[in-house]
Amino acid sequence: xxxxxxxxxxxxxxxxxxAQIAAGKxxxxxxxxxxxxxxxxxxxxxxxxxxxxxxxxxxxxxRFATWKERTCGRPSDGGRRAG
Numbered sequence: 001x002x003x004x005x006x007x008x009x010x011x012x013x014x015x016x017x018x019a020q021i022a023a024g025k026x027x028x029x030x031x032x033x034x035x036x037x038x039x040x041x042x043x044x045x046x047x048x049x050x051x052x053x054x055x056x057x058x059x060x061x062x063r064f065a066t067w068k069e070r071t072c073g074r075p076s077d078g079g080r081r082a083g
Contacts, residue, residue: 007067009051017044022061022068 010018013036020030027045031038045057054060 007064010048014044014048014051017041018048018060018064019068021045021048021057022064024061 007015007018016034017030017036020033025033027041028038030036031041034041036044049055049057049060052060052063054063
């Protein structure tokens with residue numbers, strides 16, 4: 001699987017959570033920002049690692065941020081808007 005391909009295999013929900021992980025948020029913060037239950041975020045995070053074949057949240061976050069910067073020309077902001 002190419003680095004780009006690993007993100008295509010994530011669901012929309014997993015991509016949202018991964019963007020928040022890459023922004024440095026905790027599971028509790030992610031739940032509040034995305035409106036998910038804490039338990040759901042706690043369940044989704046390991047699914048992301050498995051899908052990406054990553055050994056840690058940090059590894060997944062770095063890969064995502066690197067990919068996002070390469071494809072969008074800027075680092076991921078975790079869904080935050082300036083202003």
